[in-house]
Amino acid sequence: xxxxxxxxxxxxxxxxxxxxxxxxxxxxxxxxxxxxxxxxxxxxxxxxxxxxxxxxxxxxxxxxxxxxxxxxxxxxxxxxxxxxxxxxxxxxxxxxxxxxxxxxxxxxxxxxxxxxxxxxxxxxxxxxxxxxxxxxxxxxxxxxxxxxxxxxxxxxxxxxxxxxxxxxxxxxxxxxxxxxxxxxxxxxxxxxxxxxxxxxxxxxxxxxxxxxxxxxxxxxxxxxxxxxxxxxxxxxxxxxxxxxxxxxxxxxxxxxxxxxxxxxxxxxxxxxxxxxxxxxxxxxxxxxxxxxxxxxxxxxxxxxxxxxxxxxxxxxxxxxxxxxxxxxxxxxxxxxxxxxxxxxxxxxxxxxxxxxxxxxxxxxxxxxxxxxxxxxxxxxxxxxxxxxxxxxxxx
Amino acid sequence: xxxxxxxxxxxxxxxxxxxxxxxxxxxxxxxxxxxxxxxxxxxxxxxxxxxxxxxxxxxxxxxxxxxxxxxxxxxxxxxxxxxxxxxxxxxxxxxxxxxxxxxxxxxxxxxxxxxxxxxxxxxxxxxxxxxxxxxxxxxxxxxxxxxxxxxxxxxxxxxxxxxxxxxxxxxxxxxxxxxxxxxxxxxxxxxxxxxxxxxxxxxxxxxxxxxxxxxxxxxxxxxxxxxxxxxxxxxxxxxxxxxxxxxxxxxxxxxxxxxxxxxxxxxxxxxxxxxxxxxxxxxxxxxxxxxxxxxxxxxxxxxxxxxxxxxxxxxxxxxxxxxxxxxxxxxxxxxxxxxxxxxxxxxxxxxxxxxxxxxxxxxxxxxxxxxxxxxxxxxx
Numbered sequence: 001x002x003x004x005x006x007x008x009x010x011x012x013x014x015x016x017x018x019x020x021x022x023x024x025x026x027x028x029x030x031x032x033x034x035x036x037x038x039x040x041x042x043x044x045x046x047x048x049x050x051x052x053x054x055x056x057x058x059x060x061x062x063x064x065x066x067x068x069x070x071x072x073x074x075x076x077x078x079x080x081x082x083x084x085x086x087x088x089x090x091x092x093x094x095x096x097x098x099x100x101x102x103x104x105x106x107x108x109x110x111x112x113x114x115x116x117x118x119x120x121x122x123x124x125x126x127x128x129x130x131x132x133x134x135x136x137x138x139x140x141x142x143x144x145x146x147x148x149x150x151x152x153x154x155x156x157x158x159x160x161x162x163x164x165x166x167x168x169x170x171x172x173x174x175x176x177x178x179x180x181x182x183x184x185x186x187x188x189x190x191x192x193x194x195x196x197x198x199x200x201x202x203x204x205x206x207x208x209x210x211x212x213x214x215x216x217x218x219x220x221x222x223x224x225x226x227x228x229x230x231x232x233x234x235x236x237x238x239x240x241x242x243x244x245x246x247x248x249x250x251x252x253x254x255x256x257x258x259x260x261x262x263x264x265x266x267x268x269x270x271x272x273x274x275x276x277x278x279x280x281x282x283x284x285x286x287x288x289x290x291x292x293x294x295x296x297x298x299x300x301x302x303x304x305x306x307x308x309x310x311x312x313x314x315x316x317x318x319x320x321x322x323x324x325x326x327x328x329x330x331x332x333x334x335x336x337x338x339x340x341x342x343x344x345x346x347x348x349x350x351x352x353x354x355x356x357x358x359x360x361x362x363x364x365x366x367x368x369x370x371x372x373x374x375x376x377x378x379x380x381x382x383x384x385x386x387x388x389x390x391x392x393x394x395x
Numbered sequence: 396x397x398x399x400x401x402x403x404x405x406x407x408x409x410x411x412x413x414x415x416x417x418x419x420x421x422x423x424x425x426x427x428x429x430x431x432x433x434x435x436x437x438x439x440x441x442x443x444x445x446x447x448x449x450x451x452x453x454x455x456x457x458x459x460x461x462x463x464x465x466x467x468x469x470x471x472x473x474x475x476x477x478x479x480x481x482x483x484x485x486x487x488x489x490x491x492x493x494x495x496x497x498x499x500x501x502x503x504x505x506x507x508x509x510x511x512x513x514x515x516x517x518x519x520x521x522x523x524x525x526x527x528x529x530x531x532x533x534x535x536x537x538x539x540x541x542x543x544x545x546x547x548x549x550x551x552x553x554x555x556x557x558x559x560x561x562x563x564x565x566x567x568x569x570x571x572x573x574x575x576x577x578x579x580x581x582x583x584x585x586x587x588x589x590x591x592x593x594x595x596x597x598x599x600x601x602x603x604x605x606x607x608x609x610x611x612x613x614x615x616x617x618x619x620x621x622x623x624x625x626x627x628x629x630x631x632x633x634x635x636x637x638x639x640x641x642x643x644x645x646x647x648x649x650x651x652x653x654x655x656x657x658x659x660x661x662x663x664x665x666x667x668x669x670x671x672x673x674x675x676x677x678x679x680x681x682x683x684x685x686x687x688x689x690x691x692x693x694x695x696x697x698x699x700x701x702x703x704x705x706x707x708x709x710x711x712x713x714x715x716x717x718x719x720x721x722x723x724x725x726x727x728x729x730x731x732x733x734x735x736x737x738x739x740x741x742x743x744x745x746x747x748x749x750x751x752x753x754x755x756x757x758x759x760x761x762x763x764x765x766x767x768x769x770x771x772x773x774x775x
Contacts, residue, residue, distance in 0.1 A: 009494065029524065031635070061456040062477075068451040068519035071477045072765045076635035082650060085632040085767070086482055089475040091457040097474060101486070107493035110658075136456040141416075247495075251463045251473035266470060273472070277495070383460040 012106040013234035013241035014099070014393065015227050016045030017354035022190045022222040022342030025123040030065045030223075031077030034119040037223035037347070038079045045227040045237055047113065052227075054111035055080035057087040058098035058118040060345035060382070063133040064125045078117035078225075090249065092295070092382025094118065095224070095349015096389040100247040102228045112230045119223040120344035130219045137384065139254070151216070155208040157261045157385060158298045162210065164262035165313035167301070169210060173201035174319050175297035176214050179333050182326060183340025185366030188351070190220055190342035201297075217295045217337075222344035224351045242360045245375070246280070246392035248273030256384040267306030267379065267388035274390040275308075280375075283308040287392075288373035289359050290330070291352035293381040294337040303379055304332060306388065327370040334359060334367050349380035353391060360395050397612040398491045399622035400773075401498070402432025403735040407603040408572035408722060411508035417453070420604040421465035421504045428500070428606035429467075432618040435498070435608060437467030440618075442496040444468040446475045447483040447503040447727045451516050454509065466502050466606065478630075479503075480605060481730025481759040481769035485628040487609045497614045501607045505726035507600035521764050526637055535597055535677075537637070537763040539589035542679045544642035546591065549694040551682060553591060557582045558700050559678040560595050560720060566707050567717020569747075570736070575599050576721040582678075596678040601723025605731035623738050624774045627661070629654025633766035640766050645680075648687035648758060648768035655756070656689070659772035664689045668711060669751030670740065672733035673758040674768075675718035684758050685713055688770065707748035715740060715747045730759030730769055741775050 018040025020026070020033050028036065034057075042048060057078050062070045071087025078085070088094065088101045095118050102116040122130040134150035161167065180196050183189035193200075196214070204213035234241040250273070252259065252266040259265075271283070280286045292303035301315035309330060310318050318324055324332035335341055335355035338348045356376035358364040375394040381387060404427025406420050415423065429435045437444075446462035455461065459475035462468065476483050480503035487499035510516060517534035521527050531537065545551060560582045567576025575598070585595040608618065615622045631650035634640045652664070661667045671690055675681035682696040690711055691699050699705060705713035716722060716736040725732060737755045739745040757771045 062450045063456045066519075067523060068516060069449055069477065069761070069765060072520065072632065072761070072767060073522065073635050075632045075767075080632050081634045082631060082646075084485075084630045084651075084654065086486065086630070087477040088486075089459050089477050091459060101474075104486075104489045104493040104495070107495070108489040109492065110489055133456050136454070137460065139461075140455065249472050249474065250470060251459075251468065253464050253469040254460050255464070269470065383457055386460060 010107045010109055011231040012103050012244045013229055013231065014244065014357045015229050015234050015237045015241055016041045017357045018044060018225045019188050019351055019354055020223045022188050022220045022344055024190065024218060024220060026221040030074060030119055030121045033121065033221065033223040034074050034077035034117050037225040038115055038117050041225035041227050047227060049079045052079060052083065052113050052115045054105045054114045055083050055085040056098050056102040056105060056114060056116045057085060058094040058346040058350065059087065060091060060094055060120055061133055064120055064122050064130060066124045074119055079115050090382055090387045090389060092345055093349065093380040093387035093389040094346040094382065096353060096378050096380035096391055097249060098350055099226055099228060099353050099391055100249060100389060103244050103247050106228050106230050112233050114228045115225060116228060117223065117225040118346035118350035120347050121221045122219040122344060123221050151208045151211055153256065153385065154296055155211045158210055158296065160261035161298055161302055167316045169202060170198055171316040171320055172298045172301065173198045175294065175300045176201045176339050178325060179294060179337040179339040182334055182367065183336025186336050186341050189336055189340055190218055191340050211296065215297045217339050217343035220342035220344040222342060222347040224347045224354055226350065226353060226357065240361050242357050242393050242395055244391060245394045246274035246278030249389040252386045254384060256386060259385060263312060264302055264306035264388060266386065267303055267381065270388035270390045271307045274392050278392040280392065287375055287377050288371065289334060289356065289369050289376045290332055291335060291355050291378040292332060293379055294333055294339050295343055297339060299381065300333060303381065307377065307379060331369040334369050352378040356393050360393060396492050396494065397624055398488050398609055399612060399615045399624045400607060400738055401610045401615050401618040401622060402428045402435065402608040403738050404428030404431055405603065405605045405735055409574060409602055412602040417504050417506045418461060418465045421502060424604035424606040425466040425502065428608050432608040435618055437500065441498045441500050443472040443490060444500045444502065445483040445486050447478055447480040448475060449477050449727060451519060452505065452726050466500060479727050479730040479759045479761050479769055481734060481757065481771055482630055484607060484625065484734065484771055485630055485769055488625050488628040491609060491611045498608065498610045501609065503728040503731050504604035505728045506602045507726060508602050521637065533589055534763055535592060536589040538677050539592045541642050542591055542677065545679055545683055548643045551679065551697045555682065555697040555700060556596055556678040559675065559681050562706055563675060563714060563717045563720035566715055567721025570716045570721060573717045573721035574601065575723050576717050592677060598676040598719035598724045601725050603725035603728050603732065605728050605735050607731060607734065621742050623741050625771060626774045627655035627659035627772035629658065630767060630769040637764050645683050645687045645768060647766050648684050648760065651768040651770040652688045655770040655772050661772060664756065665691065665711065667754055668756045669754045670712040670715060670749045671756045672714055672716060672737045674760040675714055675720050676724050676762055678720065681713065681718065688756055688758055712749045715749060733757050733759060734771060737773060741773060
């Protein structure tokens with residue numbers, strides 16, 4: 001890698017965020033969902049569409065919404081008409097990648113105010129279940145003929161992590177319990193379960209052992225949006241901008257069968273890139289609150305370790321000790337995460353960025369973590385257990 | 396901070412590449428681009444990779460999974476833009492200008508020959524509520540409606556379209572990768588597909604891959620002695636609702652061009668631009684895009700075309716390569732095909748009939764039913 005100049009001309013801030021309800025079936029069209037989130041983010045920033053120079057859209061497979069060239073289709077709903085509009089895509093990791101791409105729109109000096117919108121409508125997808133879309137994500141020659149199911153490979157990953165780190169299902173279930181309880185403070189949440197217990201998780205339907213129903217996030221419809229601005233604009237818009245301090249992302253090889261399933265090396269490298277930019281050398285101490293990607297309960301643990309928020313195999317211990325609770329020393333997924341708020345793929349990742357924005361501004365209401373927070377992190381994961389996207393924000 | 400092109404590589408441009416998978420095509424194009432960039436090592440020298448592709452073209456959901464390995468990007472910063480390759484150049488331009496990246500690789504590939512139901516795939520891009528239920532039999536009919544609106548408003552006749560087709564095939568005959576170039580092809584004797592468009596007005600699809608290496612002015616001399624600078628890159632989306640867009644004029648191309656010219660400090664494009672490579676996947680689109688890019692007054696391109704102004708050796712040659720009519724449309728590679736040809740002309744690798752090769756403007760559009768254009772200004 002060539003040397004990198006970290007003295008940017010333009011600092012970039014988040015100045016507003018918006019979120020629709022996350023539900024298994026919403027009546028609005030994808031365009032309408034995108035606009036609901038976009039308008040809320042604009043309202044929060046006190047801006048209108050006229051103030052927006054550029055638009056960045058994020059959405060996962062076109063097959064969910066059932067529209068080819070989904071970015072073109074979503075442009076109108078995302079406020080992107082008669083503007084430079086682009087759709088970026090890194091599978092499930094897209095949600096956190098949208099503000100990363102929006103960052104360079106502003107940092108390049110070419111756009112001053114950027115609207116970043118993520119949308120997903122899974123209820124449109126293949127019947128009987130959106131899961132069927134994942135039949136077409138495999139190598140068309142080597143893997144597709146086997147007709148694998150996405151949960152199978154994550155069951156393998158979960159199993160491997162449990163074996164390598166000697167973790168019990170009970171320990172992993174604690175993540176699901178925490179996040180589904182946390183979600184009760186979130187107005188968009190799909191799966192608020194205030195009284196859920198470890199026992200409920202362990203007794204839920206087995207999907208692909210060891211993955212059970214409550215180990216996994218639901219399928220959802222929803223949209224999220226944030227507004228980014230240059231330093232000069234941000235100071236004009238708000239007294240409390242939240243700065244983007246670091247961005248990072250990595251894509252591992254397509255050949256997932258050769259991966260170390262117990263540790264997400266690609267997340268570690270993505271985090272390293274973001275930390276270098278943000279000047280963070282001890283994430284466990286310097287990150288106050290984090291929203292790692294939790295489509296499965298074991299993934300929160302996996303990602304905490306990849307992000308350096310816990311040592312290898314230490315995340316289950318921190319979870320058991322209550323460190324990751326909202327009132328703990330390192331609150332993890334205070335929003336309720338994907339397990340609680342829901343998982344409209346790209347929108348879920350951007351929901352995490354919005355949560356860190358609200359937490360750092362002290363505007364998270366019932367979800368506000370107890371300790372004072374200055375630096376937060378959001379992360380998403382996607383493709384064939386392959387992509388890691390990380391954003392570090394601070395006040 | 397100036398951004399330049401350090402290397403380009405292409406592979407394919409055949410109606411059907413049978414011996415290579417799309418991943419092997421990406422690899423070959425990348426290998427050639429890296430060789431062109433002074434033997435650049437993608438594992439060491441590249442900060443990020445951008446792939447321009449669309450799931451439905453690939454027949455793979457989450458097709459970005461397949462982006463990293465063939466270009467040498469595994470375990471590095473790779474992402475996908477669901478857009479034309481020129482939009483990836485625009486993203487790379489921004490990334491480098493931000494200061495965080497010095498070398499960014501842009502890739503796009505296409506294998507339309509793999510698709511059995513191409514027309515159905517194209518119609519899947521229409522609005523599922525307002526347009527798709529109309530069950531349009533042929534996606535080219537949408538372009539025909541635009542052609543009719545444009546021709547009616549500006550007095551363009553089928554003879555003018557004939558001139559565009561003839562020029563494309565003549566120019567393409569000198570372009571070794573223009574597999575569809577056929578000088579002397581008669582438009583008037585080709586069958587009508589959707590009136591007023593005849594078969595000869597519509598570009599065929601082609602399999603191809605193109606890779607471009609972009610670098611900051613800080614490091615570009617490490618890779619090339621003859622950088623071609625990207626001095627402007629901008630794009631615009633007009634509107635998603637087909638029924639509401641301007642059928643007679645590509646407003647998106649005008650907006651993209653104005654943005655790119657402003658960055659490149661070009662105030663009179665018709666005088667300052669030496670040559671242009673624009674989208675001509677339908678013959679009338681070349682006239683529209685020439686006007687949208689301010690290379691001719693609106694409504695005047697047809698007469699200037701007839702006078703030979705845009706021919707090779709003319710006042711402002713447009714599509715010296717023959718464009719998509721001669722080379723074919725390799726889906727999202729199309730913008731990179733235009734760009735890579737222009738870079739070769741500007742560097743003198745291709746001996747083209749053009750007097751001024753210092754400034755070129757490149758344009759791409761994504762075909763019906765999209766309303767997004769990207770415009771890039773190149774300087775030597």
